[in-house]
Amino acid sequence: MRPRDFALERFFARWEFEAEMLLCASDVEGWAMSEVLDLADEEDRRAWQDLRLGYTDSHGDPQLRAAIAGLYESISADDILVFSGAQEAIFGLHNVLLGPSDHSVAVRPAYQSLAEVGIAAGAQVSRVELHEADSWKLDTEAVRAALRPNTRLIQINEPQNPTGGLSDRPTFDRLVEMAAESGARLVVDEVYRFLEFDPDKRLPAGADALPNGVSIGVMSKSFGMAGLRIGWVATRDRELLSRLAAFKDYTTICASAPSELLALVALKARDRVMARNTAIVAANMPLLDGFFARWAGTFEWVRPLGGSIGFARLLADVPVDRFTEDLVRDTGVLILPGTLFDDTGNHFRLGFGRTNMPQALERLESYAARTLR
Template sequence: MRIAEFDLERYFARWEFAVRHLLCASDVQAYPMSELLALADDEVRGLWDTLQLGYTESTGHPLLRREIASLYADVEPDEVLTFAGAEEAVFCLLNVALEPGDHAIVTWPGYQSLYEVARAAGADVTLHELHESDGWRLDLDRLRRQLTPATRLIVVNLPHNPTGMLPDRATFDALVAVAEEAGARLLVDEVYRGLEFDEADRLPTGAEAMPSGVSLGVMSKAYALAGLRIGWLATHDRELLARVAGFKDYTTICSSAPSEILAIIALRARDRVLARSRDIVATNLDRLDGFFEDWADRFEWVRPRAGSIGFPRLTVPGVRIDEWAAGLVEAEGVLLLPASQFGHPGNHFRLGFGRTDLPEALARLERYAARTLR
């Protein structure tokens, strides 16, 4: 198998643990272990205290699958399969769901593996480009025109990385109708689900939208537990899930035993865990609103509707974001993620607002901007 380099991950490999402030991280400030354990009920505390560090069930701990299933209205535990992060789930699913000659449509700019793994699996991939001038919205008329008789899969990421876009319910329903008419499967990457700024905006899930629909979830983002490396697929298509399970035998076989138990704790306490995340994001967004108001003549921003990231643009003529971000990290130790890491030509950058050091990071960015953009 040949696959192109994952630009964003290579960038993070270089910078993530070398800078003072990650102002482009997509996850929420990680839960400290002691605080998470304090949320355990008696049953799971018992599982934790007596845990044997052997192999685990390859489909996922039965209690974990039960908790994940309960995130959906009508998904059964055996319609859930767990993975080492969402990333492994993407890799396994796309390799199983797509064959050489199949056609897939994937939203772009976006998380690279969603289209790169599809290409590596031999599929012919059409990118459905989102535009700032449209508020980064899905354009269903254009999407319809992108369909071909070979279209097997439509991949969307809602809420969206990197823009924070979230369609309204009518647009989501229309998207499902397009997939149904085309006889294509819909994969909804829902890793930022739970971080809608207005809970009324939460959409139905991919798994429940249509019989062949698939939801992709993870503990990393809204649940603030990226270090667990626990992700999942949920779908009513059990035949597909069985084939994906067979593929996973060649990747990780089964999940990490401690991580499974910690994920069960977090999911059972999800109201508190998600409230903490939403609180961090809301406080940070307030600050960003102030920043973008003050700097409206230097930065443009389509305010996200959900998630922990947005995709603003530096609008100062002659200043390229790649060089400006390089200067910022050098001078202030604050990391941004320029659009080029998404293969996008715009002067945008990903801004993350899930971390509690945002006030200091933003103050440093502002100090640098005052020196270089006036």
Template sequence: MRIPDFKLERYFAKWEFNAPHLLCTSDIEGWRMSEVLGLADGDGRERWERLTLGYTESTGLPALREEIARLYRGVGPEQVLTFSGAEEAVFVLMNVLLGPGDHAVVTWPGYQSLYEVARATGAEVTLLKLREEDGWALDVEAVKRELRPNTKLVVANFPHNPTGALPDAASWKALFALTEERGIHVLADEVYRLLEHDPRDTLPAGVELSGRGLSLGVMSKAFGLAGLRVGWLASRDAALLERCAAYKDYTTICNAAPSEVLSLIALRAKERVLARSREILARNLAVLDDFFARRADTFRWVRPRAGSVAFPKLLKPLPVAEFCQRLVDTEGVLLLPGDVYDFPGNHFRLGLGRTNMPDALARLERFCDTLEK
């Protein structure tokens, strides 16, 4: 397999552990180990204390799969397959489902692996452009126009990275009705699900809406546990999950035992874990509302409806990549230019899931003041 460099990951490889102030990360502030263990019930604590560092079950710790299944309506643990992060799940699914002669439709801008891994299988990929002027909304009619007789997969990432967009319920259900009718699988990249800024906006999961729907989840985003590297696919297509499990034998084989137990502990305490994430987001959103209101001459944004990222636009006559470079050089604040997504329009990704976001934002504002002198 030959595949282009992952631009976003190469960008973070250069800056993530060198820039003092990260204002573009997509995850929620990470939990400390002691804090996670403090959430453990009796069974979770015992599992941790008695843990043996050997191989684990390739499909995932049974108790963990049971807990993941509880995130969805009508899904059993046998319909969940765990992976070493969501990235592995994407890689495995694309290689199992797609190949030369196949076609996929993928929302864009988006996480590069969602379309480059598909292309690397030999499949043809159509990028479905989301538009700022439409509020980054999902256009089901646009999806329909791109479908072909050989379309095997639609990838829909909502809540969306990097815009924070969320479809209305009618459009979301219409997408699954359309693909079900045509026998097309949908990979619902839902790694930001449960981070809706208004809980009433929470959409049904993809696995709940269609027998061909696959829900992609991970501990990294909503749960603030990126270091565990635990992700999953939930699907009612037993044959497809079985093929994915067999392919996983050639990648990681199984998850790390400590990560599985820590994930189990966190999921059993998910209401407390999610409450912490939502509190951080609500606090930071209020700060951002004030910032963008005051800086309307410099930036424009579509306020995110869910998740821990936004995709504002720089309005100054300065290329966004140059703006981001000068910002990190002078203030040590890292933003992610939209060029990393090969997306036009002078946009950049801004992260709102870290507790020190207000400090980084203050440094961004100080930098903006220098542009006006």
């Protein structure tokens, strides 16, 4: 079965490069090539000059896999499979793990492929709803109630898109226990990991938490290098990895050689990369705090706990789809209506990982002053 259109990606295809400013992007400000190459040591600089543009190791370059493994506690290079972005990893995982006799549990609202790929594979997918009134917290009892004897996969995303929510440790531990007891596999989309506002609240990685647990990672979001299209699956379940590798032979086969090397350079300099990226988010958050304080009664949000996005709500009596369209046409500023996430609560996604967020927010605010007051 063909998956339904990916509503968010179709919307971005329409607006992303036409809008002047994205106030909804989920990736941190993209790095320039020159900035990444400046991070390279002598050896990698030489490797860049001598790089040959042939096919690459279909599992991912061994050095890159070792650098990715360094993000985890119990993972080695052989527990990593490199994909072209997290999207390909999701596509592979859900196709390999789910078929017509299977069931999975996925939260809502969420990044669409985390449920849609399983549906297209013929599986039944139960959605566990996140509620703003509960601060978008994941209710583990709702997950438990959704489990069936044929549940193969519990799919979560921490920190979460679009809410910016992050489960607390007891919640995560309960999910780990539930997965271990039920035999369902815990798959954690961790593309916003390392952007937790309080690093002490960072959760263990899915791949570290359980022998068959899975982590999905990517260079796009926290690391600010979406154009590399380098993502990965980490798991100690080697049988799953080899099924995934066989699946990938029908999608991209292997990753791009320049991208693999640039990802390696960035991961070797991870502390510097993340210092720059977390500083951008940290500078933007107080501006959003001020905005929501000034506009209480018109806009509200549950302050995110991590990542580079949050899910705000337009309380004025204007449908968010119309507000979005009028806003971008009038000001060039793009927000993302919650309807793209099947949300009916007049929410919209805000992104705060970009350096022009202050200017974009100013334009939103003056537009709101003209049209909503």
